[in-house]
Amino acid sequence: QVQLQESGPGLVTPSETLSLTCTVSGGSITNYYWSWVRQPPGKGLEWIGYIFYTGNTSYNPSLKSRVTMSVDTSKNQFSLKLSSVTAADTAVYYCARGRSGWYRDLDYWGQGTLVTVSS
Amino acid sequence: NFMLTQPHSVSESPGKTVTISCTGSSGSVASHYVQWYQQRPGSAPTTVIYEDNQRPSGVPDRFSGSIDRSSNSASLTISGLKTEDEADYYCQSYGDSILIFGGGTKLTVL
Numbered sequence: 001q002v003q004l005q006e007s008g009p010g011l012v013t014p015s016e017t018l019s020l021t022c023t024v025s026g027g028s029i030t031n032y033y034w035s036w037v038r039q040p041p042g043k044g045l046e047w048i049g050y051i052f053y054t055g056n057t058s059y060n061p062s063l064k065s066r067v068t069m070s071v072d073t074s075k076n077q078f079s080l081k082l083s084s085v086t087a088a089d090t091a092v093y094y095c096a097r098g099r100s101g102w103y104r105d106l107d108y109w110g111q112g113t114l115v116t117v118s119s
Numbered sequence: 120n121f122m123l124t125q126p127h128s129v130s131e132s133p134g135k136t137v138t139i140s141c142t143g144s145s146g147s148v149a150s151h152y153v154q155w156y157q158q159r160p161g162s163a164p165t166t167v168i169y170e171d172n173q174r175p176s177g178v179p180d181r182f183s184g185s186i187d188r189s190s191n192s193a194s195l196t197i198s199g200l201k202t203e204d205e206a207d208y209y210c211q212s213y214g215d216s217i218l219i220f221g222g223g224t225k226l227t228v229l
Contacts, residue, residue, distance in 0.1 A: 035218065045156075045164065045209055047218040058216040061120075094163055104213040105154040107175070109163040 002027040004095050004110035012089075012117050018082040022095030022110060029053050029076045033098030035106055036069070036080045038091040046091075050103050051078055058103070085117045121145055123210050123221035130227040135200050139224045141210030142192040149186050153193040154211045157204075158223075164209060168195060202228050 008020035022034065036048040049059035051069040059067045063082070071078040082089060092112040099107035122144040131137040141153060153171050156164035166175050168184035171193065181198045193212075197204055205228045210221040 037220075044223040045158075045211075045220040047220060050218075060217060099166075099169065103216065103218070104152060105166070105169050105211065105218075106156075106164075107166060107169075109165070112163050 002097065002108045004097065004108055006093060006095050006110045006113040008113065008115070010114060010116060012085055012115060013119055014086055014117055015084055018080070018085050018089060018115055018117070020080045020093055020095075020113065020115070022078050022080075024076045024078075024097075029071065029073055029078065031101050033101070033103035034071070034078045035096045035098060035103070037094045037096055037106070037109075038089075039094070039112070040088075040091040048080065048082075048093075050098065052103075087117050089115070090117045091115060121212075121214060121219055123148075123212060123219055125208075125210060125221040125224045127222070128225040128227065130229055131200055133200050133202060133228055136196060136198040137200060137226065139195045139197075139208055139210075139226065140192050141194070141221050142190065143212075146191075146214075147188070148191050148193050148212065149188045151212050151214050153184065153186065155182075155184055155193075155195045156209045156211065158207045158209065160206075167208075197226075200228050204228055 003025045012018045030053045035050040066083045068081040094112045095110045096106040097108040124142045155168040158164040167182045172184040209223045
């Protein structure tokens with residue numbers, strides 16, 4: 001059974017960079033697309049972007065200027081960096097896997113991690 | 120920008136059938152597969168329908184998905200409603216290497 005686990009600071013200072021890592025267990029990171037999705041408190045889901053195991057990426061146009069994703073196949077991990085954060089970036093951040101080697105829908109999700117942007 | 124619009128909330132009684140719509144803002148919803156996710160409070164989303172009308176293993180056949188080209192919309196239908204179906208439901212599609220989520224629909228089973 002594939003499992004995903006997000007990790008990183010739960011509190012980030014405004015204007016700083018949010019950094020999260022997703023560790024994949026029970027399966028290989030290779031041959032799949034890996035997405036980040038966030039959900040502000042009480043609001044809906046927002047796709048942030050994906051990274052293929054080769055390092056190819058695609059980002060949400062509304063966040064593209066602030067997002068960087070990377071992958072470490074040796075550790076079975078992928079990561080998210082979101083720069084210049086504001087209170088509007090406070091959300092539960094989920095990592096998820098693209099089903100069957102495609103990016104177009106998500107079959108396994110992490111439990112999510114709450115990141116609060118506050119001074 | 121392509122958007123998916125869902126009703127904010129729906130409610131129905133146990134044992135009844137409910138349908139949640141997901142309407143595309145432009146283009147054709149039928150051009151790309153639509154997925155549906157269920158999210159219970161405090162939990163991550165889980166897939167109940169993928170590729171318009173496919174159910175993952177373990178999802179009961181009370182859940183079904185469809186596409187209506189005439190209204191450019193997708194629908195999630197849940198029959199024989201149970202109190203455990205009360206949750207938020209999100210439709211999702213994709214295109215040009217991006218994923219799009221609908222705003223979500225809160226289903227109340229009362």
